[in-house]
Amino acid sequence: MKNLDNKDFLYLKIGHKIERQIQSGVLKLGDKLPSTRIMGQQYGVSISTVLQAYYYLESKSLIASKPRSGYYVTFSAHTLPDSPAMSNPDPNSILGKNTELIIDFFQNISTETVVNLSLGVPSEKLLPIAKLNKVLHEAIGSLTHGGTIQGDILGKKKLRRQIAQRSALWGGVLTEDDVIITSGCTSALSLALMAVTEPGDTIAVESPVYFGLIQLANTLGLRVIELPTHPLYGMDTEALQTAIDTNEIKAVAVISNFSNPMGNTMSDNSKKALVEIIEKHNIPLIEDDIYGEIYYGDHRPTTCKTYDTKGLVLLCSSFSKTLSSGYRIGWISPGKFKAEVIRLKLYVSSTTTTVTEEAVSLFLEKGRYDHHLRKLRQRLHANSLQFLVAIGKYFPEETKVSRPQGSFLLWVQLPAHIDTRVLYKSAVANGVRFSPGRIFTLQEQYCNCMRLSYALEWNNKVDDALKCLGQLIKDYK
Structure with missing residues (x-):
């Protein structure tokens, strides 16, 4: 595995340092980043290397460029949804089945799905086919x-x-x-x-x-x-x-x-x-x-x-x-x-x-596996931030979302009155799939929860799907 001091990874070294400053709040929402020329002088690298670092941060929705103005921080951890609370299953309940629910879930997968947010594996677009x-x-x-x-x-x-x-x-x-x-x-x-x-x-x-x-x-x-x-x-x-x-x-x-x-x-x-x-x-x-x-x-x-x-x-x-x-x-x-x-x-x-x-x-x-893993981790991490920002923007204010530091799955807790088994049918009818929370337990719990997968290529269609899902949740009765 190459060392981050290698020339090919200088942009990542710079990008990771700025990312930590954004995540910790040292760089706040709306702050302007130094120009590529100044950053190049500070780190002793070319302007193209700094641009690569900024493009990396852009891919994660951490910064954005404004024409003829520069790059600005567009992310704040304080604007993201809170994390769910610790689960509290019944310790005395040791029997139960949800086989029929899972079979029904998989048998009713719509072939007309526009965006599949229930993927259990990465999209082929993220794989070295x-x-x-x-x-x-x-x-x-x-x-x-x-x-x-x-x-x-x-x-x-x-x-x-x-x-x-x-x-x-x-x-x-x-x-x-x-x-x-x-x-x-x-x-x-x-x-x-x-x-x-x-x-x-x-x-x-x-x-x-x-x-x-x-x-x-x-x-x-x-x-x-x-x-x-x-x-x-x-x-x-x-x-x-x-x-x-x-x-x-x-x-x-x-x-x-x-x-x-x-x-x-x-x-x-x-x-x-x-x-x-x-x-x-x-x-x-x-x-x-x-x-x-x-x-x-x-x-x-x-x-x-x-x-x-x-x-x-x-x-x-x-x-x-x-x-x-x-x-x-x-x-x-x-x-x-x-x-x-x-x-x-x-x-x-x-x-x-x-x-x-x-x-x-x-x-x-x-050595192709490690090379692929580095790219996959970067893309999935970027996707996780994109999803968290979109959920914070489109879903009800009471929504709570997990903050994984790996993988490609989010656990979403919605307002208590929402049954995601019912919501699922409306979502599929609108071309969006997710995994209802009830399939992840043998007890009668997590009915207001869902699992979302972000193991796919982020684009406007995915953003629109999350917006659609958020509206369906707000309209739920």
């Missing part, structure tokens, strides 16, 4: 018999080694033998749940929680306890301890970095505390880190697996949210449950697709 096609052709040519021969049940060794090497970014020390390739992250989560639970067991999860996880739990006959979750800091570990004291918890499941749907990230101390709790009670922790590479800060956040000393953390992830959902390349580092996961994989799916494994491996090997 041409480069992926190139490595896919290379993969077919490099494999024996064009990849038609079944591969290793653990997955391609070269790919497992590259995933293990990347663990150093979050403080891990994985080896290729610690990693098993799966058919996407859902497959990894499924194998993890089956490895550590039996039908009738109880698991503890965040609330709101990724609907795919609770559907897996329902399918496997598991009971689910939803725990209070902070919109910034994640699962309440004290509530988890209370749940363990009063219930026989067989597993805990969490998205510790940029959770779906709330977007929160657990601090290092909270991750350590969570691992200490599960190790004290010998309870497996299933950690979904599928969004961990999409961070907006200076470094990748740690994982709970970083602090695992007893092999109780089963870390799951994939390349679906960063590279290609269609390639179905996920992975799991199952710790002490490796033998059981291998046994289950043999019965459930045997091996994964060798061609796409090779393609992803080549993409990582050639």
Whole structure:
């Protein structure tokens, strides 16, 4: 990975410094930035480099140019909607299903949708399609018999080694033998749940929680306890301890970095505390880190697996949210449950697709993945600010929105009288899709909430869609 002192990244160094000043309020709404000539002299760079920095800030809606006048700050954190409060699910409610609601949601996806704000993966416009096609052709040519021969049940060794090497970014020390390739992250989560639970067991999860996880739990006959979750800091570990004291918890499941749907990230101390709790009670922790590479800060956040000393953390992830959902390349580092996961994989799916494994491996090997991630993070961070500004402008004043520091999901809390299940039908009729909040829980809650995805190309059509959605909310009766 290139250092930011390199010439190619000088504009980012300048841009990030100005961005921090805007976010902290040192530069306030309406302030004029120094001219490109003065900034160039101050940093010892060319005017074109300063312009690149200003264009970067413009892409995030932090500044704007005025003809024959210069660049002005157009962003203020104080004008953005407040964050939602900590969730408060019923700790005694451990039964429930929302399968019919989710099926109805997916079966009624309009093919005439103009703007899809319920995307669970990045739009193809944010992905390196041409480069992926190139490595896919290379993969077919490099494999024996064009990849038609079944591969290793653990997955391609070269790919497992590259995933293990990347663990150093979050403080891990994985080896290729610690990693098993799966058919996407859902497959990894499924194998993890089956490895550590039996039908009738109880698991503890965040609330709101990724609907795919609770559907897996329902399918496997598991009971689910939803725990209070902070919109910034994640699962309440004290509530988890209370749940363990009063219930026989067989597993805990969490998205510790940029959770779906709330977007929160657990601090290092909270991750350590969570691992200490599960190790004290010998309870497996299933950690979904599928969004961990999409961070907006200076470094990748740690994982709970970083602090695992007893092999109780089963870390799951994939390349679906960063590279290609269609390639179905996920992975799991199952710790002490490796033998059981291998046994289950043999019965459930045997091996994964060798061609796409090779393609992803080549993409990582050639250094294209990190280059793509840098661009993806910049665009998604810019989108998040665009969405927050638009929501603050178009939605009712009482609206509250999460402030994720990574990923591409926003959790929106609307006035209490609004039912987003009803609102959804009106939105689809107007060419806009979102995810109703009720699908992210097994309890009767979050009916006035929605999840919005900003993993698409920002343009006037998206802005108009948010404006339309905001008006539908204001007109709701």
